[in-house]
Amino acid sequence: xxxxQGKLFKVLEWLEDEGEVKAVARLRxxxxxxxxxxxxxxxxxxxxxxxxxxxxxxxxxxxxxxxGKRCPV
Amino acid sequence: MTTSFPVDLDAPHRRCLxxxxxxxxxxxxxxxxxxxxxxxxxxxxTPKILxxxxxxxxxxxxxxxxxxxxxxxxxxxxxxxxxLYRWAGFGKIDLSSLTAEGGTVSTDYxxxxxxxxxxxxxxxxxxxxxxxxxxxxxxxxxxxxxxxxFSATQLKCMAKEDELNVFSLTPGGPNYAVYTSPAGGTLSxxxxxxxxxxxxxxxxxxxxxxxxxxxxxxxxxxxxxxxVILTRHYANYYNRISFEFERELAATFGMEGLEIAExxxxxxxxxxxxxxxxxxxxxxxxxxxxxxxxxxKEHWVQGMVACINxxxxxxxxxxxxxxxxxxxxxxNDYESIGYRAMYGRADHNISYLAKGAAMGIMDLIYIGHIxxxxxxxxxxxxxxxxxxxSYRGEVVKSLAMGDAYTEIHVLQ
Numbered sequence: 001x002x003x004x005q006g007k008l009f010k011v012l013e014w015l016e017d018e019g020e021v022k023a024v025a026r027l028r029x030x031x032x033x034x035x036x037x038x039x040x041x042x043x044x045x046x047x048x049x050x051x052x053x054x055x056x057x058x059x060x061x062x063x064x065x066x067x068g069k070r071c072p073v
Numbered sequence: 074m075t076t077s078f079p080v081d082l083d084a085p086h087r088r089c090l091x092x093x094x095x096x097x098x099x100x101x102x103x104x105x106x107x108x109x110x111x112x113x114x115x116x117x118x119t120p121k122i123l124x125x126x127x128x129x130x131x132x133x134x135x136x137x138x139x140x141x142x143x144x145x146x147x148x149x150x151x152x153x154x155x156x157l158y159r160w161a162g163f164g165k166i167d168l169s170s171l172t173a174e175g176g177t178v179s180t181d182y183x184x185x186x187x188x189x190x191x192x193x194x195x196x197x198x199x200x201x202x203x204x205x206x207x208x209x210x211x212x213x214x215x216x217x218x219x220x221x222x223f224s225a226t227q228l229k230c231m232a233k234e235d236e237l238n239v240f241s242l243t244p245g246g247p248n249y250a251v252y253t254s255p256a257g258g259t260l261s262x263x264x265x266x267x268x269x270x271x272x273x274x275x276x277x278x279x280x281x282x283x284x285x286x287x288x289x290x291x292x293x294x295x296x297x298x299x300x301v302i303l304t305r306h307y308a309n310y311y312n313r314i315s316f317e318f319e320r321e322l323a324a325t326f327g328m329e330g331l332e333i334a335e336x337x338x339x340x341x342x343x344x345x346x347x348x349x350x351x352x353x354x355x356x357x358x359x360x361x362x363x364x365x366x367x368x369x370k371e372h373w374v375q376g377m378v379a380c381i382n383x384x385x386x387x388x389x390x391x392x393x394x395x396x397x398x399x400x401x402x403x404x405n406d407y408e409s410i411g412y413r414a415m416y417g418r419a420d421h422n423i424s425y426l427a428k429g430a431a432m433g434i435m436d437l438i439y440i441g442h443i444x445x446x447x448x449x450x451x452x453x454x455x456x457x458x459x460x461x462x463s464y465r466g467e468v469v470k471s472l473a474m475g476d477a478y479t480e481i482h483v484l485q
Contacts (some may be wrong), residue, residue: 020451021458029113032333034328064226
């Protein structure tokens with residue numbers, strides 16, 4: 001179920017650069033059910049964090065919507 | 074500014090009530106950002122909160138007004154409701170097509186739809202939840218029916234580029250959460266604190282701003298002022314949607330839900346401060362009435378606080394001001410008054426708007442150098458506040474939690 005090491009971190013990094021102020025806070029709100037289900041605290045995500053494909057897809061979609069452009073991660 | 078309904082000004086507490094509902098100024102940036110925050114939680118049924126909170130405030134306000142003004146006839150009631158909706162800057166609405174059996178109503182001017190489009194672009198779904206709920210509450214009040222007599226659905230929305238907003242009202246029960254308005258709440262005893270010597274004549278500013286013709290345009294029902302679109306909105310609406318939202322998040326996700334909501338609720342206030350306060354500090358009114366008295370950045374903070382006290386948010390005082398720290402005391406901040414009236418004493422700080430607004434004052438003046446007249450646009454906002462040196466706020470006393478007033482420190 002888990003894998004994708006570091007990819008969630010990269011989504012956050014990308015959104016931090018490309019999104020507006022508090023874009024990452026919006027992402028946290030949008031994907032909260034997924035992160036809770038996988039016991040992931042977003043403020044503690046780093047390059048070693050792994051997650052499911054479903055969470056990564058949700059994060060990627062939410063990041064794209066928030067930034068108004070496709071998240072390339 | 075003449076209205077056919079009484080506007081009750083409580084000057085000592087810096088509050089304003091219409092139909093026993095506290096009414097406060099807020100801009101389209103705040104309204105849309107706050108609504109977006111709730112809608113971002115797609116896994117919760119937040120539209121039912123947004124519609125329900127509007128139903129609550131409209132029903133209570135109009136029921137109170139009809140009673141106080143002894144307005145009995147349906148056409149007169151509808152006329153008063155339409156006037157109030159326009160005066161408040163919500164847009165234009167014509168209730169003549171609605172009956173005790175409901176009906177369909179359309180409008181080509183809506184604050185929420187216009188605001189969404191201006192700030193966030195084209196919407197994929199209808200966004201005027203406020204007017205849906207307001208109509209359901211208003212129609213129940215007009216016909217002396219229970220508050221939740223009608224369901225309300227928005228069929229078309231200008232934010233998604235429909236030509237008009239269209240709403241359907243149907244008897245048979247609500248499709249939203251039903252809340253009971255706490256009215257004006259209970260105020261705490263206000264002990265005014267010592268503040269640094271100020272060149273700003275606060276009472277004169279309060280009076281002058283109160284005399285500005287800030288009501289919905291006769292043709293559009295919108296209030297365009299200070300570079301933003303203003304509303305004279307319901308404090309109980311903001312409180313209900315904010316606090317019900319965080320309660321649902323906490324009930325579903327525990328502390329993490331609360332922690333995730335907090336920065337976004339504060340950001341709503343910060344966005345509001347940047348745009349509305351910034352617009353005020355660049356306005357002709359500021360330049361004519363206040364700016365000539367100001368010679369330091371600390372004076373600008375004092376001038377802005379004087380203006381905030383005309384917004385209906387409670388009585389603000391800046392008791393300490395320096396580039397490194399500012400301390401704001403707020404007597405009867407509307408969030409605390411509303412929280413206590415709705416839910417009792419809070420177990421955590423809930424003055425989100427106040428915190429974001431206090432941070433915004435300092436950011437605008439000390440980092441944004443508002444005295445130089447910068448263009449207040451998203452690029453400037455991101456440039457300023459993605460930087461790590463912007464101010465942070467700490468709520469050190471909370472009226473909602475049992476303190477005598479709310480106190481916010483803003484530090485770098």
